[in-house]
Amino acid sequence: MLAGASPPAESADLQLKEAIRSGDHTAVRSLIENGADVNAPEADGATVLHWAVRWDDPESVDLLLGAGADADAANAYGVTPLSLACINRSAPLVARLLAAGADPNAATTMGETALMTCARTGNADAVAALLGHGASNVNAREASRGQTALMWAVAQGHPDVVRILIDHGADVHARTETRSLLVSVGGRGDERARELPLGGFTSLLFAARHGQVESARLLLDAGANVNETGPDGASTLVTASFSGHGDLAAFLLERGADPNAAGAGYAALHTAVLRADATLVRTLIENGADPDIRLTGGSRVPRATHWWILPASLAGATPFLLAAKYVDVEIMRILAEHGADPHLPLRDGTTPLMMAAGADWSNGEIDRHYRRVPPEVAEALHSDERPNLEATRFALSLGADVNARNDAGDTALHSAVFKAWSGVIDLLVEHGGDMQAMNERERTPLSMMCYEGDTLVRCAG
Template sequence: MVARTLFIAGCLAAVVSSAGRDVRLADAAQQGDAQAVRALLKEKVDVNAAQGDGMTPLHWAAFNDDLDVATLLISAGASPKATTRVGAITPLLIACKNGNPAMVKAMLDAGAGPNTANADGATALMTAAISGSADTVTLLLKRGADVNARESAHQQTALMFAAAENRAGVITALAAHGADLEAATTVVSLEEDKLDDNGNPLPKKETEAGSTVTGGNTMMGGMTALLFAAREGHLDAVRALVATGANVNRLSAGDHSSPLVIAVSNGHYEVGQFLVDHGADPNLANVDGLTPLYATIDMQYAPVSWAPNPLTVQEKVSHLELMKSLLAHGANPNAKLTRKLWFRPTSHNQQWISTVGTTPFWRAAQGTDEPAMRALVAGGADPRIPSAAGTTALMVAAGLGYAGNFSQNLPDSWLAAVKYCLELGLDINAADNQGYTALHGAAYRGDNGLVTFLVEQGARLDARTRRGWSVTDMANAPSLRSSVPLAHPDTIALLLKAGAPPLTPIEGETILGSGRKAAPPSPEMVAYVGWMRTVSFSSNSLKKSIEDRQADAVQMDAQTLADIFAEVREYWTRSNTGDAAGLAKSALDASMNLKAAAAAGNWPEAGAAMKTISGTCGSCHTAHRGEKTPDGRYSIKK
């Protein structure tokens, strides 16, 4: 009691405001001190005087969910329309966040608008939807709140906020008042805009639509409420949305993921099973060709990244149960990925075997999940389908593409997965486009038991990759994309004893932690790449460089350019760069565009082409550096 009296005395004596205003009432409301509030109101203190950030006494009453203090303030003339300095937050928005219908009613009765929004366009209804109070939501709707209003940042609606927060009761209330179940967020392009020197956008060429320079998906967004709920694994929200009529097969306009694909690719198998049971199409694929069946096995063995993966062990439905259900509902077991998954992995990428063109069986083999492999074969999977690069299921089951502290597999299952592949008739000596075989994979992992088994089954010991690496070299920790390549001396000894070739010498050393060095680059390639490393993308710099003839790069004829990028393609192939052919073609096309634009004096277009070339050929910059000669041109670095 003494403390309260002292506090009241202090409030009556103090004026705390950088602007010289009396903010004692706001301070008292902030502390939830009704006695001090009454005393200050008797003094006729300004009931709307705000603190430095714009918080008024009524803001604080709403924040504390103190209806008694709010009633006192409103009776004294407090405005429910006052806004904070940052964000334009009103007392009504704060009250809606707490989800107290009595407080919200008091604000509305005092004159607050039911469609009040903050600086980003987020309305009171959206805030109430987040709170989960169906009563508050219903009150706002009855008072005239726009059920389909959109905030300005992403065009999200109240229904989307409710779905993302798993507010099933709110979803039902919104749907009953006409919420658009199929409303979607804004679609955003992830492509870089190319601008001229004046900041004006340059037109995109048709050839750039499928550019492999940046890779991954180029559009994001287009999310519906059901997609939000599915992504977060909110089963209650998904149930409510489906019950009110949401389309279970509506694709996102960004990456074209269905609710089923987006649920499963985030590890939400139980939500996935619910969607399958309620009519979800098991064959709808996203822009990468990712189907629900592939997504299920892929998420189960998602590689380790810097962002934690979902814990599928928490799901009530196992990956194997969901896969069998998908197959029973007509899922195509042989659907292929059309390109690398844009989200796999999100960071810390150590993949050195392409997944393009792979099937669910291939992915199950990579996870060495024999039960899943058998379930897929029982459902009609063709185990002989390789990746687009010719990598077979047997190769990845043996360890091709494996990276320590990155790859995920069913424990103690390598031999079982390999045996099953051989049982199905896969060729033990098949080689992919880079020359890798199953034995290369087993040797790289240092799996002596599997190496012995493969050799006993007839695996060739003399197989070499396109780099010239033997199976023995693979056991000696060649640098691929694994952050921790480990040499396996015991595996090397085992292979040598079995008759494998000795370690390949490179300039007096054996392959260890580095790839076989490429042949020296051609003078033309060095001249082109060396010149490219020194020139700015800006129109003026590029124009001056070409006019000053610092290099003959732009003067090269079409055949010379074609030869250069054929050499670049071979370099990328040796260094395990993703789509080497596609990247080289993109760079060659841009080089021809540069040549034509420079000849026509179209320097903005020439700069745009130069940027594409440089972005594509970044890896060449460090591999083949040129040196200026006295005449200002470039030659091979000595």
């Protein structure tokens, strides 16, 4: 190459990108002045303006725009510099690009508008700038799930953006698309496979799932229905409780949520017990929740899960029975003090006392909530009878029938022996438990006992 000759255009374009990456604005200016193509696309359609915005470099952006860079250049996915500015939560760059003529309504190939992106990342000034420059369809939906900017702002916890969008006409009643997923269930009392309804969420249901109290307040003030339900029948209150957001659940009760809504087969009180939220249990009862409301259907989730679940095998369960199963004596006590019947069984006759004594808990790698746990954790849980001993003692103090049988003929002692919990066994026997009670398989608690030396152990199988 001759001394003083200009480098090839391709080389200059690469040098321009490298200068922007390194923040060398002198080099950026020099390369532009020497003819570097500011609109040369890469293989995926991205330009150096995309990179300057991606690296959040206002000075390079100004230099490129001043040299004629296309503010609406889109890569192969339809992503524009404006979209990237929104991803970076950069209100100054959003303003620069809009001033340079960027289309505020441009969308990616999946239909995600800059307004959606800015709403998701949560810069209120950027959202306001887009709306002020003509972002016209505040209720546009992206293609994959039918989500709107308002839904994203709610789910990501940006109430200031929620307020702006509502003020500009965002539809608080819009729902995402509803679809079905075929899942394996296979638990006792349910089919092996089931269609799981997904989607169909409103912004308020997103607020319930993600615990967004202030956004929920704004949505309700704008006319959202406090008792909205998803396609599975779960109400906003149930969704908030199931998701572990007791503060939001309490707020929804203040705004008139039905404490006994159970369209999904379970009520907020069941899920509050599941999540061990004693404060919410008390709040629900004080706001009219039926302490004896029964579970009529389980949550639709796959087997072998780490999720919180209420399986269909617990059909007929009251909140008290669930608390006994989860050995949550504090909640058992709260429910009993508020009039719950401590003796109501499952549909198959399994009583709270049986649950406290270990019924419906196999010796596999699961915890008391049916969640998969590592083998060493499972062994520690199954070996520690102290929580169950306390729950059993409390159930007996309320007058539980120690020799009650379920449909399989099992008593509380059958369960305690199966778990090899000597303390629970002794306590039940002290209260009149019959070691000779025979179940439908012609097995008595006494015949089920296995020993290693003088130590009671869990029997194989």
